Amino acid sequence: MRAATVEIVVWCGVLTVLTVVSISSVSPVELTVAGLASLAGAFAARRMRLAAGVHVTGVRRAARAALSLPYGLARGLAVLVSSVAARPAEATVRRVRLRPGADAAWAGTLIAASPDTCVIGIPRDDVVLVHALRPDTGPVEAAVARTGGSR
Structure with missing residues (x-):
């Protein structure tokens, strides 16, 4: 459960940053929409990774x-x-x-x-x-x- 939460938080953060960087000026409404859309994208990305059977490996180094x-x-x-x-x-x-x-x-x-x-x-x-x-x-x-x- 902890790994799933970390994965979703990381995906959400990356997607939010990409969205915010793509917009010239960010209002509170745009930031809220970006965060909610990124959260949905994070869940979708995790489900797609699980459906494809891809596992993150070799992160020690x-x-x-x-x-x-x-x-x-x-x-x-x-x-x-x-x-x-x-x-x-x-x-x-x-x-x-x-x-x-x-x-x-x-x-x-x-x-x-x-x-x-x-x-x-x-x-x-x-x-x-x-x-x-x-x-x-x-x-x-x-x-x-x-x-x-x-x-």
Whole structure:
């Protein structure tokens, strides 16, 4: 019951924020409508996830990876800007083998959030294919990759 409540509160929060950001100025009536519509959307999203049989897994390492995301974004932006100025001779495609406790869906999303990386495939639940403008791994990749880096 606690997990269901947390899931609905998170969905409701995300949907409310997306709605409020989409409106230029927010009046109390618009905020109320956004909150009620988001609550209905949160219940619908949970029911759809349950009907599809999807389970959230591998979130043990998500917090560490998410905390390294701001540094990864800044570093990736610097690499992207320098690559625009000079052709990236070091660009590479590599397989990132994920640590136990890291799910390919959220790990791939966090890795792809960096401006200098692009997830081009998820061949298995524990492997993500990444195209990167730099030869070394970034902070998010280091947080979710198996010891010894990515291969």
